[in-house]
Amino acid sequence: MSESPVRRRAVLAGTAAGVLAAAGFRPAAAQADTRGVNRPFTLTVMGTTDLHGNVFNWDYFANKEFDDSGHNDIGLAKISSLVSAVREQHGAHRTLLLDAGDTIQGTPLAYYYAKVEPITRRRVHPMAAAMNAIGYDAAALGNHEFNYGIPLLRTFEQQLRFPLLGANAVDERTGQPAFKPYVVKTVWRTGTAPLRVGILGLTNPGIAIWDKANVQGKMTFPGLVEQAKVWVPRMRRAGVDLVVVSAHSGADTSSSYGDALPYPENAATLVAEQVPGIDAILVGHAHVEIPQRLVANKTTGKQVLITEPLFWGKRLSLMDFDLEWAPRGGWTLKASRSQVLNSNTVAEDPKIVRLLTADHAKVVTYVNSKVGTNKVAMSAATARYEDTAALDFINFVQANEVKKALPANTLPILALAAPFNRAAAIPAGEVTIRDVAGLYIFDNTLLAVTLTGAQLKDYLEYSARYFKQVTSAGPFPADSVTNAPTTTAPNGTPDYNYDIAFGLDAPLTYDVDIAKGAGERITGLSYGGVPVDPAQQFVVAVNNYRQSGGGGFPHISTAPVLVNQQQEIRQLMIDWVKEAGEIDAALFARGDWRLTAGGVGVVVQ
Structure with missing residues (x-):
C-alpha cells in the first residue's frame, strides 16, 4: 500500500480544505447562518458504490499497487481519508455516508474470506471492519452480495454497525422485505426541529437470474419503480423531510437479460421520473461516473438529483442539500447539487491500514x-x-x-x-x-x-x-x-x-x-x-x-x-x-x- 510522493503531498498539505481542493472539491457559495425563521442549513450526503472487496490500493493479480490508464486509485482506505476531510470541513453533524452495493465480491480478498477462511460471528469480514471504522450510515444490497449464498450474506449483515437495505429483496414465504427497506437518520440542529432523512435501499431484479441457485424459492426481486412507489409514500407519511435512495441499478435504462424479467436492470432514472417524493438517488451497478444529473419527476416536475461515483472506491460522491427551516413550515429543500472527489489525491487512512494489514497480508501470501x-x-x-x-x-x-x-x-x-x-x-x-x-x-x-x-x-x-x-x-x-x-x-x-x-x-x-x-x-x-x-x-x-x-x-x-x-x-x-x-x-x-x-x-x- 505504498504511496507516490505526489499523492502523499496532497494529504501532508495539512488542512481538510487543502485535501478536498486536491480531490476536486468545488465549494458552493457560503450561506449566512441567520437566527429566527427561514434558517438555512446544508446537509452533505457522501456516497460510494461497487467497492467489490477493495480495501487497499492493491492489485492482487499483479501483486503491486493498483494503477490504470487514468492513474486512478482504489479502496476504502483512500475513501476513508476523503470522508474524514469532508467531515472536518463540513462538520460531522452535517454529513451522512451511504453505499449503493456490490461490496463483498470481486477481489481475492473477498474470495478468501468467503471461501478459504469464511467469516463467522467472530471473524469479521475486512469490508465490514473497514466500513464500520469509517462510519457508514447505510448501504444498499448489490446483486453480488448474493454470490456466496444467503447464509454468508446474513453473517456479513450481522457484522455491520449500520443497516443493509433492500426494499425489493422480498421473502418469498412472507411477501415482506427480507432486509430492512429503509432507515431514518435524524440530523440535529440547534434552534430548529431535527431534520429527518429517509434512506431507501433498492437492489437489482437481475439477482433472480444471476444468482438463481442461491435465491430461488427463498427471495424474489420486484422492480425498483414498483417497490419505490410502495415505500416512498410510507416514508413521507412517517414524517421524513428528505428522501435519498441508494439504488444498485444504473441510471441509463437497459437490461442485459433482455425480456427474461419484466423489470429493467438499470432503472434509476425511471425511479426518479416515476416516483414522486424522492430528492436524490445514489446510483450503483453500472460502473460509470456521473458527477451530477438532474431528472425531472413526471408527476411533480421536481428535479431529482442523481450521482454515481466511479467503482472500487475510485471516487466519492458528495451530494449537498440546501434546506430552510421555518417554525410553521418545517424543513424545505431549496437546492441540491453533487460532485465527485478523486481518491488518487489522498493517502490511505492509517487507521484502516493498521486495522486490516494483517488480513491483507494473509491474502497476499495465499494468492502468491x-x-x-x-x-x-x-x-x-x-x-x-x-x-x-x-x-x-x-x-x-x-x-x-x-x-x-x-x-x-x-x-x-x-x-x-x-x-x-x-x-x-x-x-x-x-x-x-x-x-x-x-x-x-x-x-x-x-x-x-x-x-x-x-x-x-x-x-x-x-x-x-x-x-x-x-x-x-x-x-x-x-x-x-x-x-x-x-x-x-x-x-x-x-x-x-x-x-x-x-x-x-x-x-x-x-x-x-x-x-x-x-x-x-x-x-x-x-x-x-x-x-x-x-x-x-x-x-x-x-x-x-x-x-x-x-x-x-x-x-x-x-x-x-x-x-x-x-x-x-x-x-x-x-x-x-x-x-x-x-x-x-x-x-x-x-x-x-x-x-x-x-x-x-x-x-x-
Whole structure:
C-alpha cells in the first residue's frame, strides 16, 4: 500500500480544505447562518458504490499497487481519508455516508474470506471492519452480495454497525422485505426541529437470474419503480423531510437479460421520473461516473438529483442539500447539487491500514503460493479479437470437468468462455494462484446444458454482435472493431458478454465475418472438420451467470441442464493446475476461430 510522493503531498498539505481542493472539491457559495425563521442549513450526503472487496490500493493479480490508464486509485482506505476531510470541513453533524452495493465480491480478498477462511460471528469480514471504522450510515444490497449464498450474506449483515437495505429483496414465504427497506437518520440542529432523512435501499431484479441457485424459492426481486412507489409514500407519511435512495441499478435504462424479467436492470432514472417524493438517488451497478444529473419527476416536475461515483472506491460522491427551516413550515429543500472527489489525491487512512494489514497480508501470501508450472507464457490481452491459448485453457478446464461428471455421455462436449480480464497472463515457469485466478476474475460456477447445432449457431451469432461492422480486412485498432453498441448495451458491449466456443475432443471451428451485419456473421461452423448439422446435439459447458440469463443470450437459459455441481470455475482451474503440475498449451491451444471480412482474415493491431 505504498504511496507516490505526489499523492502523499496532497494529504501532508495539512488542512481538510487543502485535501478536498486536491480531490476536486468545488465549494458552493457560503450561506449566512441567520437566527429566527427561514434558517438555512446544508446537509452533505457522501456516497460510494461497487467497492467489490477493495480495501487497499492493491492489485492482487499483479501483486503491486493498483494503477490504470487514468492513474486512478482504489479502496476504502483512500475513501476513508476523503470522508474524514469532508467531515472536518463540513462538520460531522452535517454529513451522512451511504453505499449503493456490490461490496463483498470481486477481489481475492473477498474470495478468501468467503471461501478459504469464511467469516463467522467472530471473524469479521475486512469490508465490514473497514466500513464500520469509517462510519457508514447505510448501504444498499448489490446483486453480488448474493454470490456466496444467503447464509454468508446474513453473517456479513450481522457484522455491520449500520443497516443493509433492500426494499425489493422480498421473502418469498412472507411477501415482506427480507432486509430492512429503509432507515431514518435524524440530523440535529440547534434552534430548529431535527431534520429527518429517509434512506431507501433498492437492489437489482437481475439477482433472480444471476444468482438463481442461491435465491430461488427463498427471495424474489420486484422492480425498483414498483417497490419505490410502495415505500416512498410510507416514508413521507412517517414524517421524513428528505428522501435519498441508494439504488444498485444504473441510471441509463437497459437490461442485459433482455425480456427474461419484466423489470429493467438499470432503472434509476425511471425511479426518479416515476416516483414522486424522492430528492436524490445514489446510483450503483453500472460502473460509470456521473458527477451530477438532474431528472425531472413526471408527476411533480421536481428535479431529482442523481450521482454515481466511479467503482472500487475510485471516487466519492458528495451530494449537498440546501434546506430552510421555518417554525410553521418545517424543513424545505431549496437546492441540491453533487460532485465527485478523486481518491488518487489522498493517502490511505492509517487507521484502516493498521486495522486490516494483517488480513491483507494473509491474502497476499495465499494468492502468491505456487500451484504448478507453465511451459509457454499465455496472455489474454488479445483474446477478445483472436483465438488465444489463455481462453482455450479456461474452456478446456470447463469441458474436461463436464466430461468427468458425465462418464456415460456420447455427445460432443463444447465449452463457452468470455475474455474477462485483458490484463490476465500466465507466465512461463512457476505459476501461482493469482496467475490462474487472473484469467477468471468472477466467482461463477460451472453448469452443462444441451444445445442443438442450430441453437449453437444462434448463440454465436448473438455473441458476435460484440464486433463493429467493417468494410475491409484492416488493419484496425482493436477499439475500432470491438465493444459495439447494441440495443441492450448502448454504451458498448462489455468484454464479458462476448463468448468464445471450444470443442474438447475435436475442434469446433468457425469464422466471424464482421463485414456482414449482426445475425449473419458465423460462417463455416464445423465440428471435427464436418459442418455442424442444425439438428446435431452438443453438451455445452457454461457458467451460471450465462446459463441463468445473464447477457440475454438465446436458448441457454431454457436448455436442459445436465451438470450443476456448484463448483467455482476459477477454483477448478487452480485445482487442475495443482493436479497436473504443469500447463502445456499443446493440450488445448488450436486456433479454432478467427475474425474475417469477406473471407479474408481481419488484421487487428
